[in-house]
Amino acid sequence: MMNEPIIELENVSFSYNHESAIRDISLKFEKGSYDGIVGPNGGGKTTLLKIILGLLKPTAGRVRLFGQNIERFRDWSRIGYLPQKVMQTDVRFPVTVREVVSQGRFARAGLFRRLSASDMEAVDRSLEISGASHLKNRLISELSGGERQRVFIARALASEPEVLVLDEPATGIDVASQDKFYRFLKRLNQEFGITIIFVSHDIDILMHEASRLICINHRLVCAGSASLIFKENQNLLESLYGEHAKHIAAEHAGG
Numbered sequence: 001m002m003n004e005p006i007i008e009l010e011n012v013s014f015s016y017n018h019e020s021a022i023r024d025i026s027l028k029f030e031k032g033s034y035d036g037i038v039g040p041n042g043g044g045k046t047t048l049l050k051i052i053l054g055l056l057k058p059t060a061g062r063v064r065l066f067g068q069n070i071e072r073f074r075d076w077s078r079i080g081y082l083p084q085k086v087m088q089t090d091v092r093f094p095v096t097v098r099e100v101v102s103q104g105r106f107a108r109a110g111l112f113r114r115l116s117a118s119d120m121e122a123v124d125r126s127l128e129i130s131g132a133s134h135l136k137n138r139l140i141s142e143l144s145g146g147e148r149q150r151v152f153i154a155r156a157l158a159s160e161p162e163v164l165v166l167d168e169p170a171t172g173i174d175v176a177s178q179d180k181f182y183r184f185l186k187r188l189n190q191e192f193g194i195t196i197i198f199v200s201h202d203i204d205i206l207m208h209e210a211s212r213l214i215c216i217n218h219r220l221v222c223a224g225s226a227s228l229i230f231k232e233n234q235n236l237l238e239s240l241y242g243e244h245a246k247h248i249a250a251e252h253a254g255g
């Protein structure tokens with residue numbers, strides 16, 4: 001069902017050692033949506049994702065996942081996560097693509113269970129969806145940025161999640177691979193019905209790809225369709241992005 005909130009934040013705040021990172025954010029994410037979270041570096045985007053993923057506990061406010069209080073939520077395989085900087089991580093130990101993608105299965109199988117034949121089928125399936133089947137016996141250290149990205153996406157998909165959370169996934173990837181990647185995400189969303197939550201500081205990209213933009217600068221600055229935001233929040237965008245906002249708005253009005 002569309003319009004069903006699968007992630008709900010209510011007055012959520014978080015501080016790192018008394019340093020406030022996000023303040024009083026209330027926000028809902030609906031099943032099947034493609035939401036882009038934008039905002040300046042240091043604005044709290046990654047912090048917000050980590051709260052949704054249960055990696056950080058809010059200092060105030062409530063979080064519900066799939067209708068359940070996050071404290072009680074256990075179905076973590078329903079949420080796939082592509083962390084920031086996973087691409088830049090130096091992978092020196094000799095681990096194969098197949099092994100990396102199999103890690104994504106443990107969210108479902110449990111860390112100490114052996115993977116079954118059906119787990120391995122899911123691994124193969126997610127490699128195939130991600131266009132990385134031909135890489136499966138290669139060492140992760142030998143791959144290009146774009147190839148590695150597909151492998152980490154395959155790992156996030158291996159648990160067959162309903163939501164895919166991506167934190168600046170295109171950083172360090174060449175432009176041609178990026179284009180392919182955005183088409184791929186759109187397909188995951190439209191064909192497979194996977195809810196996408198995509199964080200980037202690059203508003204140009206998300207404006208074209210996401211159906212809703214959420215602007216975060218410690219607080220929730222604005223949320224809505226790109227055209228609505230450009231109509232109503234020109235000043236806010238300028239305060240977030242300075243002169244760059246004018247250039248984007250002009251381009252947006254033209255297209």
Ligand SMILES: Nc1ncnc2c1ncn2[C@@H]1O[C@H](COP(=O)(O)OP(=O)(O)O)[C@@H](O)[C@H]1O
Nearest residue numbers: 016019021039040041042043044045046047048
């Ligand atoms: N582990 C941490 N310890 C202390 N401060 C942090 C930590 N992670 C992030 N911060 C601070 O919290 C704020 C928000 O950071 P972050 O959520 O990473 O923003 P963004 O992802 O939008 O760049 C920044 O001021 C950052 O320096």
Ligand SMILES: [Mg+2]
Nearest residue numbers: 045046047084
């Ligand atoms: Mg970040």
